[in-house]
Amino acid sequence: MKDLLYKILFFSTIVVLLLFLAQTVTPFVNFKPLGGVTEKVEKPKLNFQSYADGSWQRFSDDYFDKHLGFREPLIRYYNQYIWNLFKESNNPSVMRGKDNWLFEDIYVREHYESLMYDHTNDTAEMRRIFETEALRLWKVQKLLEEHNIYIFVNIAPGKNAIYPEYLPENRFYLRPEGLHAYEFYKKRFDELGVNYIDNVAVFKRLKNNVDYPLFPKKGGHWSNIASVYVFDSILRYMEDIGNQNLRNLIIGKPYIAPTRDPDDDLEHLLNLAFPIPSPPNYYVDVTVIDDSTATKPYFTVIGDSYHWNFIFNIPLLDIFQKVPYWYYNYIIYGDDENTSTLDLDLEKELMRTDYIMLNYSTMSLYRLGSCFLPRALLHLCYDKNTIDSVAFQVMESMKEDKQLYANFLEESKIKQKSVEQLMYEFAIYLIKENPEKYFEELNGEKMPTSRNKNLKKKQTSDNNQK
Amino acid sequence: MVFSSNVFLIVFLPIFLTCYFLCPKRWRNLVLLLFSIVFYAYGSPTFIFLLLGSIVLNYYLVKLMYKSEKQIYKKIFSGLAILASLGLLLYFKYANFFADNLNALLTTFGLQSFSFSKVLLPIGISFFTFQSITYVVDAYRGNHPPMERLSDYMLYIIMFPQLIAGPIVRYCDIADDIRQREQNWAESLQGFYRFVIGLSKKVLVADVIGKQADILLAGDLTTMNTGTAWIAIIAYTMQLYFDFSGYSDMAIGLGKIMGFHFPENFDNPYNSASISEFWRRWHITLGTFMRNYLYIPLGGNRCSKPRMYFNLWVVFLLSGLWHGANWNFVLWGAYHGFWLVIERIGLNKFYEKIGKAPSVIVTFFIVTIGWALFRIENISDAFTFISRLFIFDFQSIIPISSLHFCFTLVMALVFAFISLSPFGKKCQNFVFYTRFSKKQHLAVWPVSIFMLLFCLSALNAVGFSPFIYFKF
Known part of the structure; x- marks a missing residue:
């Protein structure tokens, strides 16, 4: 009996641990799911090979971690502890600014010039890349105009650029020589005559003259209201460069609503136990004037996540025929949903569209076009046969590299494709990534004289259904 | 696992x-x-x-x-x-x-x-x-x-x-x-408490400090300023101690739960007033093994002085190599062997003159520099890093924004040196070596359960950093 208390305490300890196991196996309490996106983990299959090489154990640990019972409150309360006691975020991609304003860490880094564009700290190399992209864009713009297609850049301001007073203290290494993509491109676009909208300047002017915040305190992107006004400006700009009449927006009166995505998207990532107090978010509703005289063009958007606000807040399909969104020129939303842009016939796609908007924030502007521009330039100048003939020359030089050839042989066994096919695909990839290397006339500041004869000049009325 | x-x-x-x-x-x-x-x-x-x-x-x-x-x-x-x-x-x-x-x-x-x-x-x-x-x-x-x-x-x-x-x-x-x-339930409970102390040392201290130390030490060592270099190496010094001693605490605690009595492995090593003392307090069971199964069979100190110094060097070179198959570990072992010989030649007398507290500071300094050799595998990088500790560049910014890290590092330093004071020693003896009464168990058990849950919480939250959406 003298040990009874000790036994009770000791076995209670085991019971506490077993409760976690029980909740993992058969959850008996439900919790609010954690916010944010993480990679899904499949339950690993156990076999001798996976066990012997340790992969089953690794994936099992990972699977177990992600499905642990009581995981949600465990994470939320720890995050809350860090938030309250140390005034910081436990998610490294979200930074706590002054007065609890939230910022994505990359925007803060970009602001303090410590973001290493594309993980390189070579400023001269980045300057060369930016210059190449600016020239490509200018050429693509001119070439597309020959087909009555209009391309322009919409520069979205980063939250850091508009509300620097709320940024956390600078605790990053300063690069010896800063290079801001925004400042570089703005100057070059003006010099070259590239079509662009600079929302940074507009937002800075508006900031102290509007009653509603242009960026939500707890979100990473422009606010609902700001994005609506920006889109109204975009429509006017499109009318101007395309010389067309587009449908107009009716913007309703601002009203207060509970926070909604994406206006508090950064707060979701913090996964706190309790919400962060903040002023109410204002929203406007948008309708489109039914104007039978207006055209309904095909509008392709390539860019970063700032476009999501347009998708959420504007009835895009009332204005446009179609609005495919090529997210970082990688995955397509809105048309051919969730397919990769690599699967597209770019020639066909270019001729389908009337307007192309490169929509990038100041932070992601260093990825301008996300490889769309060299590919477009190539296809606007050369037809498939010409590109193929260069690809075959590239393949010949590949064959002389014994190591590279051995790698293709290895890969052909794995992918079950012929070596020739793999080499051809790789050659095409190299040409599309850097067409200037293979076609001399694409270099420099002169417009190329070659034209892809397969592209038929499109008439304005082809697409613009009224 | x-x-x-x-x-x-x-x-x-x-x-x-x-x-x-x-x-x-x-x-x-x-x-x-x-x-x-x-x-x-x-x-x-x-x-x-x-x-x-x-x-x-x-x-x-x-x-x-x-x-x-x-x-x-x-x-x-x-x-x-x-x-x-x-x-x-x-x-x-x-x-x-x-x-x-x-x-x-x-x-x-x-x-x-x-x-x-x-x-x-x-x-x-x-x-x-x-x-x-x-x-x-x-x-x-x-x-x-x-x-x-x-x-x-x-x-x-x-x-x-x-x-x-x-x-x-x-x-x-x-x-x-x-x-x-014998199965002693009170002792099993104390084993559980010891396990939780070890887990807390590992998860709440070592992992927090280690994360920042890793970031700092992964930076460009050739341009690192003095403040950053010192913070990095002190953080690593604390990470290593809390990590390893935490693991030993967990092992000792688990043994105790089942009635085993494993030997202590750490005894406030950073409170040592000489390198010889440090090795009696750091990884004690390795030191004991090396003494009983290598140093003494080689002749120990019952031989001529040059031979004794040679024996010490051999033991520490091999001890370094035992920690890892790389030249930096050999160098680290040689570094400690060097200081042990120097202490026997005359440094110990200097320690006696300056007293306990300054000797502890000097020893901590020597040990901390040694950890740079232990941590940085490339020897040339290790010497570059050590040189950055002494260039006295305090102008540029120290890239640390985490208050959580700073607080944890300060607490780690406090706990690493706490037993230098009589009060600290008393507290430590109470936590680690006292047989608790029933009332004390009733008070300590809920605290241990809370700490266990807190560690689980930290363990799961630290690695969880979701994105708004997938990035490319």
Whole structure:
């Protein structure tokens, strides 16, 4: 009996641990799911090979971690502890600014010039890349105009650029020589005559003259209201460069609503136990004037996540025929949903569209076009046969590299494709990534004289259904 | 499987404890052995058979040695047993190192290097090899008769609490516990408290500090300013201590739960007033092993002074190499050996003159610099880093924004030095070495449960950093 208390305490300890196991196996309490996106983990299959090489154990640990019972409150309360006691975020991609304003860490880094564009700290190399992209864009713009297609850049301001007073203290290494993509491109676009909208300047002017915040305190992107006004400006700009009449927006009166995505998207990532107090978010509703005289063009958007606000807040399909969104020129939303842009016939796609908007924030502007521009330039100048003939020359030089050839042989066994096919695909990839290397006339500041004869000049009325 | 993982804490540990305590006493060793095999086989599936094979071989060689009446046979069998254990360690831990260095040497002399497929390292080999050696030597010296049952010997080598990272338990210290031990529930509870202390040291201190230390030390060492370099190395100094001593606490605690009494492995090492004292307080079981099974057989200090200095150097060079098969570890061992010799030549007298507190500061300084050699594998990088500690560039910014890290580092420093004060010593003795009364248990148990949940919370929250959406 003298040990009874000790036994009770000791076995209670085991019971506490077993409760976690029980909740993992058969959850008996439900919790609010954690916010944010993480990679899904499949339950690993156990076999001798996976066990012997340790992969089953690794994936099992990972699977177990992600499905642990009581995981949600465990994470939320720890995050809350860090938030309250140390005034910081436990998610490294979200930074706590002054007065609890939230910022994505990359925007803060970009602001303090410590973001290493594309993980390189070579400023001269980045300057060369930016210059190449600016020239490509200018050429693509001119070439597309020959087909009555209009391309322009919409520069979205980063939250850091508009509300620097709320940024956390600078605790990053300063690069010896800063290079801001925004400042570089703005100057070059003006010099070259590239079509662009600079929302940074507009937002800075508006900031102290509007009653509603242009960026939500707890979100990473422009606010609902700001994005609506920006889109109204975009429509006017499109009318101007395309010389067309587009449908107009009716913007309703601002009203207060509970926070909604994406206006508090950064707060979701913090996964706190309790919400962060903040002023109410204002929203406007948008309708489109039914104007039978207006055209309904095909509008392709390539860019970063700032476009999501347009998708959420504007009835895009009332204005446009179609609005495919090529997210970082990688995955397509809105048309051919969730397919990769690599699967597209770019020639066909270019001729389908009337307007192309490169929509990038100041932070992601260093990825301008996300490889769309060299590919477009190539296809606007050369037809498939010409590109193929260069690809075959590239393949010949590949064959002389014994190591590279051995790698293709290895890969052909794995992918079950012929070596020739793999080499051809790789050659095409190299040409599309850097067409200037293979076609001399694409270099420099002169417009190329070659034209892809397969592209038929499109008439304005082809697409613009009224 | 590490102790600070969900799989261990939520699956392995409760299932093991339930099975272990529900079993009749005579089956408990078997349950512990089976779970230990599962524990090892989970993390190192291909090496479990190697480990079991070496255990069986060692067991029978020692048995033959013990039964032999002639001294020569005793020597042969014990020699074979030690050779078998050391052979495995040499092959698995050092083959890559020797092959790489030999190839580098061949290339230097313009000769053709030879091809060599890399050897994988079995988990815990450094620890179980040393335990095998203590078994052979203790049985040979007659300190304790060998185990009668193979399963008991297996348990001694493979027991999961100390299999991966020690403490290195000498055979003569634990043999009786394996054969027969009393189940004391109050002690089991204190074992649980000790486990939670170790887990907290690892998860709440070492991991928090280590994350920032890793970031800082991954930066450009050639341009690092002095403030950043010092913060980085002090953070690493604390991370290493709290990580390793935390793991030892968890092992000792788990042993205590089952009635085993593992030796202490750390005794406030950063409070040492000399490097000699540091080695009596840091990784104590390794120091004891090196003293009993290497330093003393080499002649120890019962020989001429030059020979003693040579012995010290050899022990510390090998001790460095034991920590890892790389030149930086050898250099680290030589560095400590150097200071031990210097202390014996005259530095100890200087310590006596300046008193305890300044000696502790000087020793901490020497140890901290040494950790740079331990942490940075490339020797040239290590010297670059050490030079940054003394360039006195305090102008540029220190890239640390985390208050959580700063607070944890300060707390770690406080706890690392707390036992220098009588009050701190008293607190430490109470937490670690006092037998609690029932009332004290009633107060400490809920705190331990809270800390366990808090550690679980930290363990799961720290690695969880979702994105708004997938990025490319």
